[in-house]
Amino acid sequence: MRQLGATALLVVAAAVLFATLAEAPPFGWQEAPTRNVITDRYLAPGAGETGVLNAVTRIIFDYRSYDTLGEATVLFVGVAAAVVVLSGRTGRFAVRLAGGSDDPVLQTVTRVVVPLVQVFAAYVITHGHLSPGGGFAGGTMLGASFVLYLFVFGADRARRKLRPETGEMVEGGAAVWYVLVGLGGVLMGASFLANAAAGFPRGVEGALLSGGAVWLIGLGIGVKVAATVANLFLHLTGED
Amino acid sequence: MGCLAFLVVCAVVVARTRDLLAATVVFAAYSLVMALVWQQLRAPDLAITEAAVGAGITSLLFLLAIGRTRRMEDED
Numbered sequence: 001m002r003q004l005g006a007t008a009l010l011v012v013a014a015a016v017l018f019a020t021l022a023e024a025p026p027f028g029w030q031e032a033p034t035r036n037v038i039t040d041r042y043l044a045p046g047a048g049e050t051g052v053l054n055a056v057t058r059i060i061f062d063y064r065s066y067d068t069l070g071e072a073t074v075l076f077v078g079v080a081a082a083v084v085v086l087s088g089r090t091g092r093f094a095v096r097l098a099g100g101s102d103d104p105v106l107q108t109v110t111r112v113v114v115p116l117v118q119v120f121a122a123y124v125i126t127h128g129h130l131s132p133g134g135g136f137a138g139g140t141m142l143g144a145s146f147v148l149y150l151f152v153f154g155a156d157r158a159r160r161k162l163r164p165e166t167g168e169m170v171e172g173g174a175a176v177w178y179v180l181v182g183l184g185g186v187l188m189g190a191s192f193l194a195n196a197a198a199g200f201p202r203g204v205e206g207a208l209l210s211g212g213a214v215w216l217i218g219l220g221i222g223v224k225v226a227a228t229v230a231n232l233f234l235h236l237t238g239e240d
Numbered sequence: 241m242g243c244l245a246f247l248v249v250c251a252v253v254v255a256r257t258r259d260l261l262a263a264t265v266v267f268a269a270y271s272l273v274m275a276l277v278w279q280q281l282r283a284p285d286l287a288i289t290e291a292a293v294g295a296g297i298t299s300l301l302f303l304l305a306i307g308r309t310r311r312m313e314d315e316d
Contacts, residue, residue, distance in 0.1 A: 056285040132284035140292040
């Protein structure tokens, strides 16, 4: 009886949702009520007032930079919580992963792949204002290349490449770097995290060194996310 | 359309299976196809992030978490 009631309730809820969806404006409709002066300004073609060509990066590192600062904090807290919850117990499987692999095929492929991934990650991070991607995506790739190294060559060798203390220092330092760039805006007489308004050079549209504070923040976020991922896996495969 | 159907099937399988390792693998496949869908919706930024975070880091994280706990979900 209870199950029947729940099913009926779900069917009604689904019917309401689908009816609403049927009334929604079509995808990409120019006259949609959500398209107003804000959208037009944020998504204006060309580099515009920020000097950043990629509209997504323009929004997350300039117009909505304050939100991104909070996001970076969420990432940090999330990793801290995961380490606290999972670092006490070590199963056999995790120990085996931490031991690495003796397979020569795996080791050779890793030696070839890791540098390529890292070069691409550096490209994605530094070109976030021009092409798709940016600090978050590129940083994840950089971190993932380290995780690949860790799983193939073992936790001990990975710890020699990047000591956990160094990783934590880099992660915290990158977060401070973000705040410092934001305070730079205040120092130059504009608001916190201001970009062009604070006098950060916009540069030539489409050039590698353009976008002012967006470029600096993107670099910081890339380093921070990479360190976060590396730290997380170093902690989860370690004994402590 | 085929991609979307694949996503629905993957989501149901992830929710129903008791083998968490299998669920992780299916979830990685879900993320990879989701990245293709983002690309088709002309959101390349999201596609890159979905492929790196969803298919890469999240799967590895689940893998390690399973390694530290249990592989099979409890029957209750």
